[in-house]
Amino acid sequence: MTRLVADGSIGIVRSAMAGDRAAFEALVHSYGKDVLRVCFSVLGDLDAAKDAAQTTWIQAWRRLPKLQDDTRFRSWLLAVAANEARQSARSSARRSVRESRIQADHYQSDEVTSIDAVRLETSLARMRVGDRELLALRYVAGLTSPEIAALRGISAAGVRGRLSRIVAQLRKDLVDG
Amino acid sequence: MDDERFEADLQAALRHRAIAADSLMDADAILDAVEKSRHRRMRPMLGLLAIPLLLGAIVGVSALANWAHTVPALSVSGGALAAQSCGSGAWPSTPVNCSAAEAAVSWGSASIERTRVWLTSLSAVKAAFNPPQQVNEPPPSTAVWVFVYDGRWTCCIVGQPDGTVSGPSDHSRWLYVVDAVEQGYGFINIVDWSGRPVPDQMPPP
Numbered sequence: 282m283t284r285l286v287a288d289g290s291i292g293i294v295r296s297a298m299a300g301d302r303a304a305f306e307a308l309v310h311s312y313g314k315d316v317l318r319v320c321f322s323v324l325g326d327l328d329a330a331k332d333a334a335q336t337t338w339i340q341a342w343r344r345l346p347k348l349q350d351d352t353r354f355r356s357w358l359l360a361v362a363a364n365e366a367r368q369s370a371r372s373s374a375r376r377s378v379r380e381s382r383i384q385a386d387h388y389q390s391d392e393v394t395s396i397d398a399v400r401l402e403t404s405l406a407r408m409r410v411g412d413r414e415l416l417a418l419r420y421v422a423g424l425t426s427p428e429i430a431a432l433r434g435i436s437a438a439g440v441r442g443r444l445s446r447i448v449a450q451l452r453k454d455l456v457d458g
Numbered sequence: 459m460d461d462e463r464f465e466a467d468l469q470a471a472l473r474h475r476a477i478a479a480d481s482l483m484d485a486d487a488i489l490d491a492v493e494k495s496r497h498r499r500m501r502p503m504l505g506l507l508a509i510p511l512l513l514g515a516i517v518g519v520s521a522l523a524n525w526a527h528t529v530p531a532l533s534v535s536g537g538a539l540a541a542q543s544c545g546s547g548a549w550p551s552t553p554v555n556c557s558a559a560e561a562a563v564s565w566g567s568a569s570i571e572r573t574r575v576w577l578t579s580l581s582a583v584k585a586a587f588n589p590p591q592q593v594n595e596p597p598p599s600t601a602v603w604v605f606v607y608d609g610r611w612t613c614c615i616v617g618q619p620d621g622t623v624s625g626p627s628d629h630s631r632w633l634y635v636v637d638a639v640e641q642g643y644g645f646i647n648i649v650d651w652s653g654r655p656v657p658d659q660m661p662p663p
Contacts, residue, residue: 299634300636305489305492306485306489309488309489310485313483313485313488314479314480314483317479317480317482317483318473318476318477318479318480319476320479321476321478322472322475322476327478327479327482330479330482331479331482334482335487335488335491338488338491338492339491339492339495342492342496343495346561395467396467396468396470396471398471398475401471401472401475402475416472417472417476420469420472420473421472421473421476448461448464448465448468451468452461452464452468456464
């Protein structure tokens with residue numbers, strides 16, 4: 282197979298949309314970690330995140346030819362990832378707070394913020410999966426409220442309002458509590 | 459801590475937490491899963507092939523064995539002139555019809571002034587256009603839809619017949635080839651054809 286596409290260009294998305302498997306492979310390499318991060322952020326479980334990420338790419342390959350705007354590939358892909366993770370979370374048993382504390386040990390060694398990793402993990406585990414999905418798209422994937430609104434078919438004001446309530450609750454749990 | 463500071467800290471904490479998933483990245487496993495899924499989706503179509511057998515249809519075993527990469531024989535012999543669109547052509551039945559093949563890709567902001575479409579074989583496309591191989595290709599005998607578009611299209615990096623690459627650039631003519639047998643994921647090739655001749659006829663598959 283000869284690769285005749287450039288990584289990171291819109292051309293690569295168009296080539297993948299046209300069925301070019303080399304281009305699709307380049308997209309997997311470019312966005313694979315973003316997809317995993319979103320899935321993990323929603324699920325809070327590494328194994329489940331890996332499965333959801335794999336399903337995301339299968340869905341992406343099937344649906345790519347129907348993508349309306351190739352310049353929005355990343356936000357579209359991460360919305361697919363969040364959706365797959367949400368469905369996975371709803372079909373699996375809810376993790377216990379105790380399990381989530383164990384998971385927190387994986388990343389609390391490097392202090393990057395004033396937020397306590399274990400308390401954050403506990404709060405996230407108590408949260409509704411839809412709220413974790415919103416946090417993942419906004420703060421992990423870095424999508425704007427209008428982008429999330431367009432992908433979810435709701436208003437940007439609705440997204441901002443819901444995020445505001447989620448952040449306020451987290452602040453209450455992590456700072457004020 | 460003010461709201462802005464908390465939000466910034468929360469974002470940093472969530473991103474730091476998410477990085478834990480980076481170690482799971484395995485592109486080969488993902489591509490393998492995609493490929494397996496693709497083959498699973500083909501099974502129902504292959505299963506339908508058993509129906510003519512059960513009904514005692516007049517289809518020989520050898521014809522069935524070849525079905526995966528053939529289409530029913532065309533009634534025309536020799537070369538076929540291009541149709542101006544999918545709707546204007548008289549096509550034999552194929553697993554991937556002309557309209558579905560054409561709709562498999564969006565040309566975005568391209569302006570299309572003229573379309574020529576044939577149903578032919580991949581080997582005929584190779585002989586007439588000599589396009590470079592850009593993706594894994596099916597056997598030369600595979601039936602394919604060939605679209606030649608004239609107009610304006612600014613696209614990505616594309617392969618040239620001499621094996622070099624160019625782009626992104628403006629194109630006035632481009633070639634699009636789609637597998638007429640394999641649903642959705644067939645061989646598709648896009649190559650710049652600006653200023654190059656287009657054959658009058660293409661042989662049937």
